[in-house]
Amino acid sequence: MVLPMPMRTRLHWTLQLALTTTVRGMTTTTASRATVAERTYSCSDGVTLATRHWSNFDAGPSDDARPRRARKVLCLHGWLDNAASFNRLAPLLLDSLPSSDGTSDSVPTEVVALDFPGHGLSGHKSVDGPPQLLAEYAYYVSELVEALGWADNNDARNGIGVGRTVIENVNANSKNGKTEGTSTRDMVSVSSDNGINESEHKIILIGHSMGSGVSVVLCAAFPEWFSSVVLLEGGLMGRNARDASRHVRAACQRRLKSNKTLFPDGSKLGEGATPRSKVYGNLDAAIEARLSTTRRMPGDQFLSYEAAKGMVSRATLPASVNGNDDAVVFRHDPRLQWPSLQYYTREQVEAFFHDVHASGIPVCFLWAADGWPVDAWAENAVKNIMKPKYLKRLSGSHHFHADPDSVSPVAQEIAEFIEKERLICNTPTS
Numbered sequence: 001m002v003l004p005m006p007m008r009t010r011l012h013w014t015l016q017l018a019l020t021t022t023v024r025g026m027t028t029t030t031a032s033r034a035t036v037a038e039r040t041y042s043c044s045d046g047v048t049l050a051t052r053h054w055s056n057f058d059a060g061p062s063d064d065a066r067p068r069r070a071r072k073v074l075c076l077h078g079w080l081d082n083a084a085s086f087n088r089l090a091p092l093l094l095d096s097l098p099s100s101d102g103t104s105d106s107v108p109t110e111v112v113a114l115d116f117p118g119h120g121l122s123g124h125k126s127v128d129g130p131p132q133l134l135a136e137y138a139y140y141v142s143e144l145v146e147a148l149g150w151a152d153n154n155d156a157r158n159g160i161g162v163g164r165t166v167i168e169n170v171n172a173n174s175k176n177g178k179t180e181g182t183s184t185r186d187m188v189s190v191s192s193d194n195g196i197n198e199s200e201h202k203i204i205l206i207g208h209s210m211g212s213g214v215s216v217v218l219c220a221a222f223p224e225w226f227s228s229v230v231l232l233e234g235g236l237m238g239r240n241a242r243d244a245s246r247h248v249r250a251a252c253q254r255r256l257k258s259n260k261t262l263f264p265d266g267s268k269l270g271e272g273a274t275p276r277s278k279v280y281g282n283l284d285a286a287i288e289a290r291l292s293t294t295r296r297m298p299g300d301q302f303l304s305y306e307a308a309k310g311m312v313s314r315a316t317l318p319a320s321v322n323g324n325d326d327a328v329v330f331r332h333d334p335r336l337q338w339p340s341l342q343y344y345t346r347e348q349v350e351a352f353f354h355d356v357h358a359s360g361i362p363v364c365f366l367w368a369a370d371g372w373p374v375d376a377w378a379e380n381a382v383k384n385i386m387k388p389k390y391l392k393r394l395s396g397s398h399h400f401h402a403d404p405d406s407v408s409p410v411a412q413e414i415a416e417f418i419e420k421e422r423l424i425c426n427t428p429t430s
Helices: 089-096 134-148 152-158 166-175 184-192 210-221 241-262 283-295 305-315 346-359 376-386 407-426
Strands: 011-023 026-042 048-055 071-076 109-115 203-208 226-232 316-318 328-330 363-370 390-397
Touching (some): 026 089, 026 134, 048 089, 048 134, 071 089, 071 134, 089 109, 109 134, 134 210, 203 210, 210 226, 226 407, 346 376, 390 407
Parallel strands (some): 071 109, 071 203, 203 226, 226 363, 363 390
Antiparallel strands (some): 026 048
16 A cells, blocks of 8 residues: 655644653653654545654654654544643653663654544544544554554565555465464564564554554554554453444434434535534633533543643634634534444453453553543453553543643653663573
């Protein structure tokens, strides 16, 4: 699969940020010079993906200016959030992630945060397309990985990647003496047979909430892409298989009812259909609506005004109404609030967790003390099937990676996790 060249950067600037962070037990205030860029990519099905890039080098107006051996970090946000949820964590990671040789030298690093389709600045799925399935989101991440050129180093050597079909992958491995039913772990072994440590070419994947569920699916399906994965307040939610028909019924009923409101004139794709949106008097009113949504979520969740402002600013459009030039509307796809046609069952979730563990990808799993409630089954599945190397509960709420009061410990834990994995990889074996 060959994607079109990415569209020209719309925004490109350098930020001088004063950051207070704690790394390896030492609290320091540093000035992080982060180059920030906004880019868009056209997918093969016409959907436009928007991304935000942070780097400690001058990325220039296109991906061609990226240093060849730059460290790659990919961030995936949660439901109804967007790339701005990583506005505070990304610059901290540029400062705190360790170098590959254990020195204090700065490593060229790029952190890319994606707006999933229907979120932030990305385009929406077609009127007749499923608005949200985790496997669909994984597909769009694979489109982005190819567009960034981040799959090339591994897939070109292995002959494995999104450019080939599953049948071709199985056939390729059969020629190499692999058995039928080749697993994703078998695919990874192809790259390690030559004795070369290719972890520096791979992606550090960070997912929050729904984004962490997508991360699990990606690591299970494409383990050859990732050197490690950090799961923030998530994993995969497993549903009872016996409820499958109820989920289909609920999704169909909601779609039948909502389409009459979203498309009252019967407009179809290509006829200029514009879904109706609630108008807010100003940006602060939209921010308050976002904060109110968080307060209604399960548990004792909270969200800071600062974090909400960043995400809402990216998620709204001006809507001048009755002479009010401050009015805004949310730009996200309203169908994201529909129940899904299909959820993963507990058996499927366990299979994904097993595949991630079998792949050997190091997993860091961070929960928030006042985050999304987790039932006993989910907690046991994470601990006993996925078996993350790092499993910690930190202070803060569901958006602890976005709130200014809790983001520093999150960055610290991620940096220490990456540091320990580097030391493990570089430890001589007898």
